[in-house]
Structures are given as structure tokens and as C-alpha cells.
Amino acid sequence: MTDTPESRLAAAGHVLPIPGAPIAAYVPTVLSGNLLYISGQVSQANGAITKGRLGADMDVAAGQAAAQSCGLYLIAQMKAALGDLGRVKRIVKLGGFVTSTNDFTDQPEVVNGTSELMLLAFGEAGRHARSAVGVPALPRGAAVEVDAIVEVEA
Amino acid sequence: MTDTPESRLAAAGHVLPIPGAPIAAYVPTVLSGNLLYISGQVSQANGAITKGRLGADMDVAAGQAAAQSCGLYLIAQMKAALGDLGRVKRIVKLGGFVTSTNDFTDQPEVVNGTSELMLLAFGEAGRHARSAVGVPALPRGAAVEVDAIVEVEA
Amino acid sequence: MTDTPESRLAAAGHVLPIPGAPIAAYVPTVLSGNLLYISGQVSQANGAITKGRLGADMDVAAGQAAAQSCGLYLIAQMKAALGDLGRVKRIVKLGGFVTSTNDFTDQPEVVNGTSELMLLAFGEAGRHARSAVGVPALPRGAAVEVDAIVEVEA
Numbered sequence: 209m210t211d212t213p214e215s216r217l218a219a220a221g222h223v224l225p226i227p228g229a230p231i232a233a234y235v236p237t238v239l240s241g242n243l244l245y246i247s248g249q250v251s252q253a254n255g256a257i258t259k260g261r262l263g264a265d266m267d268v269a270a271g272q273a274a275a276q277s278c279g280l281y282l283i284a285q286m287k288a289a290l291g292d293l294g295r296v297k298r299i300v301k302l303g304g305f306v307t308s309t310n311d312f313t314d315q316p317e318v319v320n321g322t323s324e325l326m327l328l329a330f331g332e333a334g335r336h337a338r339s340a341v342g343v344p345a346l347p348r349g350a351a352v353e354v355d356a357i358v359e360v361e362a
Numbered sequence: 363m364t365d366t367p368e369s370r371l372a373a374a375g376h377v378l379p380i381p382g383a384p385i386a387a388y389v390p391t392v393l394s395g396n397l398l399y400i401s402g403q404v405s406q407a408n409g410a411i412t413k414g415r416l417g418a419d420m421d422v423a424a425g426q427a428a429a430q431s432c433g434l435y436l437i438a439q440m441k442a443a444l445g446d447l448g449r450v451k452r453i454v455k456l457g458g459f460v461t462s463t464n465d466f467t468d469q470p471e472v473v474n475g476t477s478e479l480m481l482l483a484f485g486e487a488g489r490h491a492r493s494a495v496g497v498p499a500l501p502r503g504a505a506v507e508v509d510a511i512v513e514v515e516a
Numbered sequence: 517m518t519d520t521p522e523s524r525l526a527a528a529g530h531v532l533p534i535p536g537a538p539i540a541a542y543v544p545t546v547l548s549g550n551l552l553y554i555s556g557q558v559s560q561a562n563g564a565i566t567k568g569r570l571g572a573d574m575d576v577a578a579g580q581a582a583a584q585s586c587g588l589y590l591i592a593q594m595k596a597a598l599g600d601l602g603r604v605k606r607i608v609k610l611g612g613f614v615t616s617t618n619d620f621t622d623q624p625e626v627v628n629g630t631s632e633l634m635l636l637a638f639g640e641a642g643r644h645a646r647s648a649v650g651v652p653a654l655p656r657g658a659a660v661e662v663d664a665i666v667e668v669e670a
Contacts, residue, residue, distance in 0.1 A: 302542070308653045315654070315655050316655050323542045335542065335543045337542065337544070337545055337553040337555040337663070338555050339663040341651045342653035343651060344652050357548075
């Protein structure tokens with residue numbers, strides 16, 4: 209079996225979701241030079257938003273799973289934009305937003321759900337810069353939203 | 363009449379505002395290579411900040427109007443930086459922040475106020491990647507803040 | 517004495533901290549082309565997180581000091597990544613997140629603590645685009661988090 213991002217994800221039991229279709233006023237990805245900008249992907253599973261607030265009705269493990277789903281959608285958007293995940297040269301930057309109470313301060317652990325998926329899929333090329341912050345609310349009640357900048361082969 | 367971003371905005375009744383002068387410690391725009399980074403523009407009209415909190419004292423329609431004003435200021439900053447909006451090659455990424463209650467989850471509809479203005483002004487070149495999140499508070503009580511990355515002609 | 521970013525910081529009494537070691541799932545910096553992306557740096561001093569919430573238990577002056585510490589860590593990360601701060605060509609963009617009550621709206625004054633440090637260290641090359649927003653919570657209870665994009669000499 210060829211060692212590719214998709215085979216590594218599959219070996220860990222992950223299935224790439226069908227990425228969302230473009231929504232009216234914006235698009236999922238824009239390629240500018242050799243940087244692919246990916247719109248914020250909200251946590252979801254089986255077509256339903258994964259809702260929750262860390263520090264209230266969602267624990268860190270569930271938050272990590274939600275963040276992992278953001279990562280799967282980010283990778284699905286990469287594949288939709290690039291055709292072949294082999295064109296991914298480097299995950300450059302992730303911006304993580306976590307629906308949080310005022311008292312919840314483990315955003316890094318939550319967003320690790322996305323970050324570790326990038327390492328799994330892309331190895332060293334998956335090592336990225338990151339920010340992770342709390343927010344009071346996200347679209348559709350999502351627990352987590354993550355956007356990304358990815359360097360691609362010219 | 364020549365079909366330009368400004369003529370399309372004018373035909374829809376929009377007037378580009380006078381962009382804010384540089385504030386002490388930072389600047390409105392930085393051009394790096396062929397990417398123009400634009401500082402977060404807060405919602406405002408006629409020189410006054412458009413204040414409000416979605417889910418409390420501002421409804422979605424008013425939030426969209428506030429977001430549209432952010433878009434007008436972003437475009438005004440592009441013009442100030444580039445001289446000619448014809449140099450805009452692509453709106454690459456918008457980062458939208460919406461002052462929200464914990465229960466307000468229609469940030470996408472609000473930030474569409476900015477996104478749709480970009481489509482109106484720039485057509486296909488206005489189609490961008492985006493993130494939209496809730497925040498508890500923005501500078502000067504603004505309802506919406508949006509920053510941008512724009513690809514320009516070399 | 518040679519006039520360098522480090523000599524200017526030293527003359528103002530600032531000591532560059534030891535930047536944090538890479539944390540498991542992400543890295544402090546990624547260089548893509550001539551842009552250095554720096555992970556969000558949380559406010560800290562002498563190895564302890566500077567905690568607080570603006571509008572509640574921290575005033576603007578203390579918030580500015582917290583933001584300044586984020587700037588020192590950003591510069592320390594630049595030095596760790598580049599070896600020589602003379603390779604910094606331009607501070608392109610700062611993203612500032614301030615732990616805030618719903619009523620605190622002076623995020624710009626707080627994040628000026630970071631911005632003014634960039635001007636002090638890098639002069640005209642330190643003039644950057646910026647966004648500054650409130651958030652309900654940051655990692656480890658930090659008062660401020662700032663990430664950055666920096667253009668470096670090829």
C-alpha cells in the first residue's frame with residue numbers, strides 16, 4: 209500500500225467527508241500563488257453540526273473529536289481544491305476558535321484534535337504554526353471552527 | 363460608463379468612505395509581495411462607530427448593514443493603498459468578527475454583508491475564503507470587525 | 517554601539533525571553549517563501565502566564581504590559597527561527613486577542629503594547645497591519661495572545 213496522506217488517514221480509521229459546496233457569498237478555498245487559503249470549517253459529523261461549549265456541556269475529549277472533524281473537512285477541502293493531497297507541501301498555519309465559557313482555558317488541548325490529524329496525514333509537512341482562542345459563539349452553534357493556510361507545490 | 367469596481371458600487375448606491383488615517387502604533391495596510399494585508403475595519407457610518415450586539419440589541423439585517431460598512435472601509439483602504447481598484451486581482455481571505463451573545467449563531471449571515479459587497483464590486487475576483495466567529499466585545503463597541511488579504515497585480 | 521533591533525530593545529530595558537520549546541502538535545514558526553508565520557504567543561513573564569480579564573480584574577496599563585510581553589516572545593521566536601533579527605524585513609500583520617468582559621472596548625489600546633514594541637525594535641519596518649478583538653478566554657487564562665506574519669530577507 210502506497211504511503212500517502214489518504215492511506216495514513218484510512219489506516220487510522222478516518223474517512224474524508226464530502227466537503228461542503230460553496231456557500232453563496234464566499235468559497236471554500238482560494239489559491240494565491242502557492243498558498244491555499246481554506247475557509248473556516250466548523251465541527252460536524254455525518255452532516256450534522258457538532259455543537260457544544262467547552263467548560264459547560266462538552267468536555268475536552270469531545271472537544272478534541274470536534275476539532276478533529278474540522279481537520280477532516282480541511283483536508284477534504286484541500287483534496288477538492290488540489291485534486292491530489294500529494295501536492296500539499298506544508299501545513300503553514302491553523303487558526304482555531306473554540307466555543308468556551310469564560311473559565312475554560314484548555315483551548316490548546318482541544319485544537320490538538322486538528323493539529324494531530326495534520327501530523328498523522330502529512331508527517332513533518334503537517335507541522336504548523338497555530339493560534340487557539342476561546343469565543344462565545346460560532347456559526348450554527350458549532351463547538352469548534354478552524355481555518356488554514358497551506359503551501360502547495362508550484 | 364466604464365464597468366469598474368467603483369462604478370458598480372456607485373450604481374448600487376454605495377459611496378466609498380474616507381479611510382481612517384494611520385493610527386499611532388499600526389497602519390491600515392501593508393503590501394508584502396503581491397499580497398495586501400488590511401487591518402481590521404470596524405463597522406461605522408458617517409464617522410460614527412456602528413455599535414451593537416447580535417442576539418441582544420441588533421438584528422441580523424442591521425448586522426449585515428454593519429458588516430457592509432466594514433466592506434466599504436476595506437475597499438476604501440484598498441483604493442488608498444493601490445491608487446486604482448483595477449489593481450485588485452483577487453479578494454483572498456476575509457476574517458469576520460461579530461459581537462455576539464452566547465446564543466447567537468448566525469455569524470455567517472451577518473458577515474455576508476461584507477462578502478456580498480466584495481462580489482458586487484469585484485465580481486468573480488471578489489470570491490474569497492472566509493472565517494466568521496462570534497466575540498464578546500470589539501474596539502469602541504463596534505458590532506462587526508473584518509480584516510482582509512487581497513492579491514494585487516504585480 | 518551598533519543600532520540593531522536587539523540593541524534598541526536593550527536600551528529600553530527589554531530582555532528577550534527564551535522562546536517556548538515546540539509543543540507536541542504544532543511548532544512556534546513556519547517559514548513559507550519569505551513569510552514567517554508565528555504561532556500565537558500568550559502573555560507571560562518570568563515563566564508564568566500573565567492572567568487577567570480586561571474590564572474586570574486587569575486595567576489597560578496592565579493589559580498593555582501583558583501585550584508587550586507577547587511582543588517580546590514574538591521577537592524571541594523570530595530570532596530563534598531566523599538567527600539574526602537583521603533578516604526581518606517587515607512586520608506584516610499582528611492578530612491580537614484580548615480576554616475581555618462584554619463591556620470592555622479598548623482592545624486597541626491594549627494591543628498597542630505589542631505594536632509599540634515592534635516600532636521600537638524595528639522602526640519603520642515594524643509598522644504593521646493589525647486586528648484586535650475581545651475574547652472570553654485564552655489558553656491557560658492568559659490576558660492577551662498575539663500571532664504574527666513577518667516578511668524576511670530572501
